[in-house]
Amino acid sequence: MSIFSYNGAAIVAMAGKECVAIGSDLRFGVQMQTITCDTPKVFKIHDKLYLGLSGLLTDAQTLHQKLMFRHNLYKLREERDMKPSTFGHLLSNALYERRFGPYFAAPVVAGLEPDGTPFLCGMDTIGAIETAKDFMITGTSPESLYGMCESMWRPDMGPEELFETVAQCLMSGFDRDALAGWGAVIHVITKDKVISRTLKTRMD
Amino acid sequence: MDFFVGIKGKDFVMVCSDTSASHSIINIKQDEDKIVPIDDHKVFCIAGEAGDRVNFSEYIIANVKLYALRNDTELNTKSVANYTRGELATALRSSPYHCNLMLAGYDKETGPALYWLDYLATLNKVNTGGTGYGSYFTLSLFDKMWHPELTVDEAVAMIDAGIAEVKKRLVVAPPHYMIKVIDKDGVRVLKTV
Numbered sequence: 001m002s003i004f005s006y007n008g009a010a011i012v013a014m015a016g017k018e019c020v021a022i023g024s025d026l027r028f029g030v031q032m033q034t035i036t037c038d039t040p041k042v043f044k045i046h047d048k049l050y051l052g053l054s055g056l057l058t059d060a061q062t063l064h065q066k067l068m069f070r071h072n073l074y075k076l077r078e079e080r081d082m083k084p085s086t087f088g089h090l091l092s093n094a095l096y097e098r099r100f101g102p103y104f105a106a107p108v109v110a111g112l113e114p115d116g117t118p119f120l121c122g123m124d125t126i127g128a129i130e131t132a133k134d135f136m137i138t139g140t141s142p143e144s145l146y147g148m149c150e151s152m153w154r155p156d157m158g159p160e161e162l163f164e165t166v167a168q169c170l171m172s173g174f175d176r177d178a179l180a181g182w183g184a185v186i187h188v189i190t191k192d193k194v195i196s197r198t199l200k201t202r203m204d
Numbered sequence: 205m206d207f208f209v210g211i212k213g214k215d216f217v218m219v220c221s222d223t224s225a226s227h228s229i230i231n232i233k234q235d236e237d238k239i240v241p242i243d244d245h246k247v248f249c250i251a252g253e254a255g256d257r258v259n260f261s262e263y264i265i266a267n268v269k270l271y272a273l274r275n276d277t278e279l280n281t282k283s284v285a286n287y288t289r290g291e292l293a294t295a296l297r298s299s300p301y302h303c304n305l306m307l308a309g310y311d312k313e314t315g316p317a318l319y320w321l322d323y324l325a326t327l328n329k330v331n332t333g334g335t336g337y338g339s340y341f342t343l344s345l346f347d348k349m350w351h352p353e354l355t356v357d358e359a360v361a362m363i364d365a366g367i368a369e370v371k372k373r374l375v376v377a378p379p380h381y382m383i384k385v386i387d388k389d390g391v392r393v394l395k396t397v
Contacts, residue, residue, distance in 0.1 A: 007326070028328055033340065035320065036328055058324040062293050101297060 003104050004125075006031060008179025009041045009054035010139035012170045013110035014153060015118035015132075016162035022050045022110040023170045023186030025139075026198075028057065029179060037182040037203065045071055046081040047194060049111035050187055051091075054138040055125065056104040063105050067091065084111030084119035088129055095127030102126050106138040116191050135169075141177035148173045159188050163197065171201050205376055206238065206251035207338035209366055210306045211346060212318040212331045213354040216387035217308040218394070219249055220363045222338075222378030227254075234380050242268055244390045245310045246281055251335045252303030252323060260301045264288055281309030285319040285327060292325035304335040310386045341373055342366035356385060360394065367397055 008029055013022040028039035042052045043064045051067065053060035070090060074082050082090070088109045095103060108122045122136040123129050134153050137145040148169040157165060166186050174180040184199040207222040225236040240248045240261050248264070250257045264287070272278050279287070285307050295301055300323065307319040320333040332346035333339075349362045363383055371377045381397040 006324075028326075030322065033343075035333070035343075036330055039328060056324065056326075058293060058296070058322075058326040061289070061327060062325070 001031065004055050004106070005140045005179055007055070007057040008140045008177070010137075010141060010145060010170060010174040010177060010180035011041055011052035011054050011108050012135065012137050012145055012149060012166050012173065013052060013108045013120050014135040014149065014157075014162055014166050014169075015120050016157035016159065018112070018116050018118070019159045019162055019188060019190045020110045020112060020118040020120065021159075021162045021166040021186055021188045022052055022108065023166050023184055024052055025170070025174050025180040026183035026185060027179070027181055032178075034182060040185045042185065042187060044187075045087065045111075048081065048189060049084050049087055049109070050189065051087075052108040052110070052138065053105045054108075054140070055106050059103040059105040063094070063103055063107070066094065070094075083113055084109060085113065085121075087111070088119070088121040088123075088131070092123055092127035092129040095123060095125065099126055108136045108138050110136070110189070112189055112191060137173075139174070139177070140179045141173060144176050145169065145173035159190050159195070163188050163195070167199060171199065175202060205338075205378075206336050207334075207370060207378055207381070208238075208249040208251055208306055208336065209334040209338065209342050209346070209363065210249065210308050210318045210330075210332065211350065211354065211359045211362060212308075212316050213356065213359050214352070215315060216356060216359075216385050217310060217316040217318050218356070218359045218363065218383060218385045219247060219306065219308050220367070220381055220383045221249055223380045223382050223396070224378045237382065239382065239384050240265070241391055242284060242307075242309075243272070243278060245386060246284060247308050247384065247386060247391055248305055249308070249335070250303050250305040252305075253301075256301045257303050260291075260303055261305075264291065280311045280314065281307065281317040281319070282314075284309065285317075285321070285329075289321060289325050289327040292321065292323070296325055306333050306335065308386050310388060312388070316386070337374055337376070338366075338370050341369045345369060356394075364397070
């Protein structure tokens with residue numbers, strides 16, 4: 001049993017035309033037992049920046065709290081929200097600080113830069129950062145998610161089309177994963193609003 | 205093996221625990237009260253390693269009391285749950301507490317709340333929850349029977365059905381159980397089975 005598949009998660013983030021979408025499944029379980037079906041793994045940092053964290057849920061919760069703390073301090077000092085690219089590097093640094101006793105969480109950062117361009121990046125558990133122009137995924141069934149995203153993604157999708165694509169990729173991706181699923185939540189971030197939708201899916 | 209379940213109702217939280225205290229194969233007593241009060245309107249149900257259970261619960265309860273004395277105000281359930289998670293998480297990478305627990309409480313402003321925490325410090329707010337082998341048999345039953353406007357009688361019926369299932373199917377089922385309810389009037393024992 002791997003520590004990364006103790007809880008289970010599936011997270012997909014995609015970039016469209018001046019918008020990004022990020023979604024996760026809603027299952028919370030301990031190995032084979034499902035405890036709740038209302039635990040999203042995507043957290044809001046600010047209106048234009050969302051963070052998805054897969055892996056061990058306790059470390060995902062701790063990281064989320066530490067990053068909220070860092071961002072709140074940043075906001076007080078700088079009097080503005082943190083840019084997504086800055087946040088990505090902050091997170092990468094925070095993870096590498098624990099190189100020899102890491103947080104067992106793999107993050108995906110999705111946001112809109114101040115000029116409106118989408119920003120997507122993902123990291124492994126010790127903070128090796130990679131940015132992408134199309135999509136970023138993490139979770140307990142990466143092969144399924146990569147396969148779906150690679151086939152479905154197209155450049156310059158609008159917010160509605162992007163939502164549909166992320167929804168289909170996420171749902172088909174976690175259908176084959178016993179540890180992820182049981183509902184999904186997807187946030188579509190555009191320059192003036194965020195639309196969050198909760199999906200009813202196969203409950204198995 | 206400790207059995208704990210909790211159910212959140214319309215304006216109350218109900219928790220049930222078994223009442224046996226045992227060491228390996230020996231039953232020391234059959235009337236142990238394992239639902240520990242934190243203050244007038246909150247309780248802990250802690251299962252796990254013997255020393256860790258008592259040590260950790262006493263530590264949290266003492267700190268909650270200290271906060272109340274220093275600040276002249278009681279902490280609400282959400283704060284205690286997050287504080288507990290913080291303590292578990294801090295200890296996780298040095299000397300972890302090996303206990304799974306549920307926190308049930310009632311606040312005047314926000315009503316009833318039930319939190320599930322495991323030994324890794326994963327916190328979740330739940331409507332129904334349980335720890336241990338007992339939860340394997342009762343959680344699906346509760347999923348079927350729970351609804352947001354649950355009354356005390358319906359919750360007792362749910363717990364009775366859960367206990368019956370555990371007694372029927374679990375090899376090492378405890379013989380006696382205690383059901384407590386937490387609402388605006390505080391914590392009280394509803395019945396013992």
